[in-house]
Amino acid sequence: MRRPSLRVLSIATIAAFCVSLSLVFFYAPIEAEEGFLQKIFYLHVPLAIVTLCGFVIGGLCAIAHLRTRDQRWDLRSYVAIHMSLIFGVAVLITGSIWARGSWGHWWVWSEPTLVSFLIIMLLYATYQPLRFAIEDPERQARYASVFAITAGAFVPMNFLAVRLSASYLHPRVLGSSSNLPAPMALTFLVSLAAVALLFATLCTYELAAKRTRILLKARSRILGYQS
Amino acid sequence: MSAPGKTSPHAAMSQDVHARPGRSAHAPTGTAKVVRALLRKELLVELRTLESIPGMSLFAVTTFVVFHFALNQDTVSGQEAAGILWVTLLFAAMLGVNRLFVADADQGGFDGFLLAPVDRTALLIAKAIALLAYLLVLELIAVPAFGLLLLGPPLGQALPGLLAPLALGDIGVAAIGTLVAALAVRTRARDLLGPLLALPLLVPIVIGCARASAPLFYATRVGGDGNPPLRWLGTLALYDLVFGLIAYAVFDFLLED
């Protein structure tokens, strides 16, 4: 797999965000029920989708790692999950702000997506403590992969369970993303592309930084042996 | 904690698995036999040392007392009762999960098992069944205690409907608890990491069980026929199946060294 150029990705991300933000604020119509507040939808929902995909990708890379024992897959799994954790914090904060503006409370239990996210984030928050509690690097990678696979399978099941448990009496606070009129759908897709590109760019950045540090450590160790 | 001078029951009994007289050393023992042998060992050790079950049961009963004072109520009913019961059972289960692999990790039981030419998932199955057994005994003590101490409506009318959520919930906790216990036991902060990993994974089970049993805890029948709603039982069964399969698939990788 050819490594995508960081420069190309960065430029694509910036371009996508410029287009996306222009569409959000100058093209997409104002929604009747929620008004201007609805604009958060174009940020919050793409972040959520990309974050969830990131966790699942982390699980898939973990499967590859356990099958091939290639440490590079473990690195990709780690970076994907790490980045999804950061994006997940953004999801929770933007969701909370949206709930506050729309419903008056900083947290609402009746929004299944937000609740699912809280549970998933609580689970993945244990990923790094788990890794750092194991000293042997090979075992650390293996155990982390087992965790990533289990947690990755948990993500869809959790969504199902929480959605089922949400009371059907409460109206959905943050609105659904289906049945969008065309201009909104276009804006949404462009925003989704922009956030996805940002995720890919930051992951590539992080992977490059980690590889460099690994090479550096190897070189300095060799040097240490020689002297 | 083994007595000085004696071999620990775990390490000694692991020899049972592959030192059978008259058996060829090269023929792998059937998985069912291995599971049975391991399970026998687990239950015998638990009966002798009584490490998990009394602790879990005592914890549950004490928690009910704490709830009485925390809520300042004599009785609870409905969804509140279901919630208190399931949360207490869950946290008591965490105690059992924490102790599940500790003896193996500390006393070399893993090494003895790994040397045997057997399917390693047999350990998963045996430990999960053992945990399931502990949970069943826990519930034999905790559920009547709950009916005695906190539950408003009579327990007898709720009991038949309660069996299905209890069973499905136990299976789920056993599967996920065993996997998480194996994951956490050889890390530095094992007592902390176990519950932290297990609780989010068990949230859907709590949802299913609590919602399924809530209608059972009303004094007068609130709609329905006293059976827990099928939707929740279906979700529980599906969840148990998925995570049972996942645990089965990944467990091997935890035991490699």
Add this chain to the structure above:
Amino acid sequence: MTFLATTLPEHSNDGYVAAAYIVFFAIVLIYVAIMAVRLGRVERKVRDLSAQEREKERETV
């Protein structure tokens, strides 16, 4: 969801939308800043390493 292009946006909600976008970009910028600091550290280590290598070569010569 229906939409009316002529609805005026509410005053109070501008703040929330701005807050959400600002928080998002702040998170991204903080991440980039942390990476930049790490990069500085890596560059320093590379310089030290190169200096060590040059010294070794001088010794063996």
